[in-house]
Amino acid sequence: MTTHAHSREPHAHDAHGDGDHESIHDHGQDAHGGHDHDHGHDGHHRGRHDGHGHEDMLEVEQALERIIAHFSPRDAVELPVLECLGLALAEDVTSPLNLPPLANSAMDGYAVLHADIAAANDTAPTLSVISAVAAGQVSDQTVTRGNAIRIMTGAPVPAGADTVVPFEETDELERRRTGTPLDEIAIRKALPLGSNVRPAGEDVQAGELVLPAGTVVRPAEAGVLASLGLATAWVIRRPVVAVLSTGDELTTVGEDLEPGHIYDSNSSSVAAAVRAAGGVAKIIGIARDNLDDLHRCIDAASDSDLLVTSAGVSKGDYDMVKDVLEQRGDMNFWSVRMRPAKPLAFGLINREGREPLPLLGLPGNPVSALLAFEMFGRAAVRRMLGRDLLARPTVEGVLTGPIFNSDGRRVYARVEVERRDGTWFATPTGPQGSNILTSLSKANGLAICPSDLTRKNAGQAVKIIMLDWNEELLLARLNTTCPSFGKTSAEIAHPSDLVKEIRTHCAGDTEFIQSSMPLQEIVFRTLLLQGGEPMPLSELHTELTEKWSTPIRPITLTVNGLARVLDSDVFYGFAAIALEEPEPEEVLDSARMLTAAGTAEDEQLARILEVLAADDDDEDEDLLGEDDLDDDDEEPPEEDEEEEAE
Ligand SMILES: Nc1nc2c(c(=O)[nH]1)N[C@H]1C(S)=C(S)[C@@H](COP(=O)(O)OP(=O)(O)OC[C@H]3O[C@@H](n4cnc5c(N)ncnc54)[C@H](O)[C@@H]3O)O[C@H]1N2
Numbered sequence: 245m246t247t248h249a250h251s252r253e254p255h256a257h258d259a260h261g262d263g264d265h266e267s268i269h270d271h272g273q274d275a276h277g278g279h280d281h282d283h284g285h286d287g288h289h290r291g292r293h294d295g296h297g298h299e300d301m302l303e304v305e306q307a308l309e310r311i312i313a314h315f316s317p318r319d320a321v322e323l324p325v326l327e328c329l330g331l332a333l334a335e336d337v338t339s340p341l342n343l344p345p346l347a348n349s350a351m352d353g354y355a356v357l358h359a360d361i362a363a364a365n366d367t368a369p370t371l372s373v374i375s376a377v378a379a380g381q382v383s384d385q386t387v388t389r390g391n392a393i394r395i396m397t398g399a400p401v402p403a404g405a406d407t408v409v410p411f412e413e414t415d416e417l418e419r420r421r422t423g424t425p426l427d428e429i430a431i432r433k434a435l436p437l438g439s440n441v442r443p444a445g446e447d448v449q450a451g452e453l454v455l456p457a458g459t460v461v462r463p464a465e466a467g468v469l470a471s472l473g474l475a476t477a478w479v480i481r482r483p484v485v486a487v488l489s490t491g492d493e494l495t496t497v498g499e500d501l502e503p504g505h506i507y508d509s510n511s512s513s514v515a516a517a518v519r520a521a522g523g524v525a526k527i528i529g530i531a532r533d534n535l536d537d538l539h540r541c542i543d544a545a546s547d548s549d550l551l552v553t554s555a556g557v558s559k560g561d562y563d564m565v566k567d568v569l570e571q572r573g574d575m576n577f578w579s580v581r582m583r584p585a586k587p588l589a590f591g592l593i594n595r596e597g598r599e600p601l602p603l604l605g606l607p608g609n610p611v612s613a614l615l616a617f618e619m620f621g622r623a624a625v626r627r628m629l630g631r632d633l634l635a636r637p638t639v640e641g642v643l644t645g646p647i648f649n650s651d652g653r654r655v656y657a658r659v660e661v662e663r664r665d666g667t668w669f670a671t672p673t674g675p676q677g678s679n680i681l682t683s684l685s686k687a688n689g690l691a692i693c694p695s696d697l698t699r700k701n702a703g704q705a706v707k708i709i710m711l712d713w714n715e716e717l718l719l720a721r722l723n724t725t726c727p728s729f730g731k732t733s734a735e736i737a738h739p740s741d742l743v744k745e746i747r748t749h750c751a752g753d754t755e756f757i758q759s760s761m762p763l764q765e766i767v768f769r770t771l772l773l774q775g776g777e778p779m780p781l782s783e784l785h786t787e788l789t790e791k792w793s794t795p796i797r798p799i800t801l802t803v804n805g806l807a808r809v810l811d812s813d814v815f816y817g818f819a820a821i822a823l824e825e826p827e828p829e830e831v832l833d834s835a836r837m838l839t840a841a842g843t844a845e846d847e848q849l850a851r852i853l854e855v856l857a858a859d860d861d862d863e864d865e866d867l868l869g870e871d872d873l874d875d876d877d878e879e880p881p882e883e884d885e886e887e888e889a890e
């Protein structure tokens with residue numbers, strides 16, 4: 245059994261960024277100007293009184309490098325293919341067979357000799373059908389000149405035959421219709437030699453290296469393994485990560501909360517993060533702030549690959565965590581130049597007769613704990629899983645709200661990341677205190693304010709660590725108060741009901757229209773909130789420039805400019821509705837264009853448009869208020885990118 249030399253894993257998400265923002269390979273200690281003030285060598289604690297002053301601080305990359313150095317891929321195990329999902333193959337997989345094993349047919353049709361059909365046309369040839377072969381059978385007959393064998397998709401091509409003619413190119417249907425026997429068949433079309441024959445070994449040849457060691461098993465690889473007849477594979481096993489919370493103030497979830505207590509959330513969040521990273525989480529529970537209990541809990545974790553604790557790593561009256569850890573092994577207590585999650589412990593706990601157990605001591609604050617696990621624990625788990633890519637991918641984006649940095653640490657701000665018109669936007673999700681877990685729950689990314697800046701302002705470029713490429717998170721936020729949200733168009737009784745629903749339920753929804761939306765989307769949603777009532781162009785213009793224009797996304801165009809933007813629309817159907825007497829044909833054209841865009845949501849929108857247009861039939865008033873256009877002779881606005889993009 246060999247462990248792999250390097251990982252091959254899908255990097256799909258990484259296509260959006262350099263992906264190794266926190267890569268330990270990129271940041272040697274020297275890269276940080278020698279600010280490494282840890283005077284001991286790795287693994288030696290510096291006593292418990294080393295302060296958390298900035299002069300002692302490790303950069304994130306330094307801490308990561310020191311931690312990762314203690315982890316290596318775990319041993320290999322043989323598992324059923326399904327259990328291998330997400331795990332790296334521990335050895336090369338070579339094929340024991342040809343795939344397909346025999347040449348077989350790609351179509352239902354007739355296996356023939358090419359020489360017989362090379363000149364086929366509407367009148368000739370007619371071949372004798374000597375037998376039939378279905379998938380799973382092997383014909384014992386040979387196709388000779390003038391003969392054909394009826395064949396099904398996937399069935400081995402009989403000896404002699406070199407080409408398969410699909411039913412559609414024969415007179416089979418005609419024969420069936422007229423009751424003519426199928427012992428003969430007319431071939432109507434000449435096909436190239438080898439047509440519709442899949443050669444043996446076309447996909448994989450016996451002995452070929454199919455999946456190199458390190459390949460991460462995804463559904464496609466599970467299929468490949470099964471197609472080779474392999475029910476199991478050797479993979480690098482999941483590391484077991486023991487999760488331990490510490491603190492007298494903690495109550496286990498499900499129990500009654502005592503006065504002054506809080507629920508232990510770190511056990512759940514960290515265990516979930518372990519599992520999400522591919523490890524097996526073993527929840528030890530809560531260690532109380534006394535020596536015996538802590539010893540007992542560490543003992544309970546002793547058969548794991550990593551022990552992750554939370555709390556007790558900063559300053560405080562209950563330093564016994566530090567004492568115990570120091571007694572039982574070789575611990576470092578670090579300050580890392582990051583916010584949240586400045587205090588961090590890492591070291592090795594001695595185990596009898598075994599290599600020491602690595603311990604990662606996360607800070608107690610719930611956000612700090614999860615974020616520190618994200619930065620350091622997840623990387624350790626991935627290293628143990630045999631992954632090369634240890635960090636999350638990053639993207640470059642634009643901030644829509646400020647991030648503040650009060651004390652020279654690198655700030656990881658919780659943000660919601662969205663892509664609009666080709667740009668990633670990062671919006672802080674609310675209070676950033678290290679106890680505010682809900683703002684982490686709302687986030688799908690972490691935007692970075694470097695340690696040497698005191699703030700990053702809205703509109704500035706920012707590096708974002710993508711925690712989740714979570715479209716659902718964004719979708720769910722779009723208009724949660726609208727009852728029809730999430731329904732398929734088939735479930736909506738009538739489009740006019742939908743418009744009514746939007747009007748009733750989304751009018752007060754502050755998220756229904758957002759200033760960061762494309763201009764036309766804002767107009768469209770404004771019209772939806774009108775419930776299908778036409779709206780003069782001047783009013784729309786006022787809405788846009790006074791309500792939805794922001795310093796980050798100023799809307800400066802004139803009424804004329806707006807008219808041009810809306811006229812050029814081919815998506816929302818404004819132009820059609822703008823006509824004094826709407827022509828149903830054109831409205832439908834717009835509707836069709838929306839439908840052609842392909843999503844269920846677009847289909848809904850198309851139907852809404854039809855209703856809006858139908859309502860317009862009765863109106864004399866011009867939706868886009870063409871009167872406004874005539875007397876507006878301002879210069880055309882500067883065309884901003886947004887308008888061009890539409
Ligand atoms: N004088 C100083 N005080 C603090 C400093 C400092 O430098 N000087 N650092 C602060 C920072 S930053 C952090 S982060 C915390 C880390 O403290 P500890 O790791 O020692 O953790 P505790 O003080 O025990 O707890 C902090 C906080 O988190 C709550 N907690 C703990 N465990 C859990 C859990 N399992 N589930 C939910 N919540 C938990 C705990 O009740 C506290 O509120 O120290 C600052 N102080």
Ligand code: MOO
Pocket residue numbers: 582583584585586587607609612678
């Ligand atoms: O590092 Mo602490 O996590 O700032 O709250």
